[in-house]
Amino acid sequence: ANLGILGLVFPLPFSSYPIDINPVIKISSILFAISIFVFIYNMLKTFTSPPSKEPFPNPFGQGDKAADKMATLFTGVSIIYLVIGCPLGVLFLLRPDLIPYLRPVHAHINLIGFVSIMIFGVSYHMFPRFAAKPLYSVRMGNIQFWLVNIGLVGMILSWWLLEAGGAVQKTSLLTFAAIEAVAAVLYIYNCWKTLNSAGKSFIRFH
Structure with a gap:
């Protein structure tokens, strides 16, 4: 994600120069997209995995279960x-x-x-x-x-x-x-x- 963001941001000041920055922009966009897909996969696995049988420490207290749902x-x-x-x-x-x-x-x-x-x-x-x-x-x-x-x-x-x-x-x-x-x-x-x-x-x- 950070490589993608850096690759998208740093070439922009050079856009007015006779330098082709499109390859860098495209590669950086692909890297950032891959990082997003990794995040999506991680979140989907978290939401779809069965709850652990072991007690999970909750540093926030009981909170509001209805609001949490x-x-x-x-x-x-x-x-x-x-x-x-x-x-x-x-x-x-x-x-x-x-x-x-x-x-x-x-x-x-x-x-x-x-x-x-x-x-x-x-x-x-x-x-x-x-x-x-x-x-x-x-x-x-x-x-x-x-x-x-x-x-x-x-x-x-x-x-x-x-x-x-x-x-x-x-x-x-x-x-x-x-x-x-x-x-x-x-x-x-x-x-x-x-x-x-x-x-x-x-x-x-x-």
């Missing part, structure tokens, strides 16, 4: 979006002509589907431990889960059809974007209520 759902779905987004990025290397049509789709899959939903899941797992109390509303979190995914899938399809010249009105895109915004508001409110007037944290810093 929901957090696992968020993080698991975010990996699925990464599985979709990574090959799409590799496809751009092979078919640069597709970039103008699929760039918004690729951006939404990676930034909302993977990054944002992963953040939602991790924070729903961690915030009850920081606050030393259960998540304010697991039901609200579950509603947010469905809203964020419905909104995202709708935005992806709307962008795809819109960029491809389909007869999709921008109203469709704005509607699903509004659903995403509602999901974000629910997340912010849920986290704020959880962290507000927090007690003594489960986490111990040594």
Whole structure:
């Protein structure tokens, strides 16, 4: 991953010089893509492996099991979006002509589907431990889960059809974007209520 990032970043200042940096960019992109696939495989094996029979030390305390189950759902779905987004990025290397049509789709899959939903899941797992109390509303979190995914899938399809010249009105895109915004508001409110007037944290810093 680091080799790929360095290879993608360092050649950029030389792009204005008469130097062909495309081979370096392509090789670095492939290295970064391989690192992502290794991460995906590691996460999938973690989620699909049977639980260990030996007791697992939990430094965070019992926490909120319902919130943890929901957090696992968020993080698991975010990996699925990464599985979709990574090959799409590799496809751009092979078919640069597709970039103008699929760039918004690729951006939404990676930034909302993977990054944002992963953040939602991790924070729903961690915030009850920081606050030393259960998540304010697991039901609200579950509603947010469905809203964020419905909104995202709708935005992806709307962008795809819109960029491809389909007869999709921008109203469709704005509607699903509004659903995403509602999901974000629910997340912010849920986290704020959880962290507000927090007690003594489960986490111990040594």
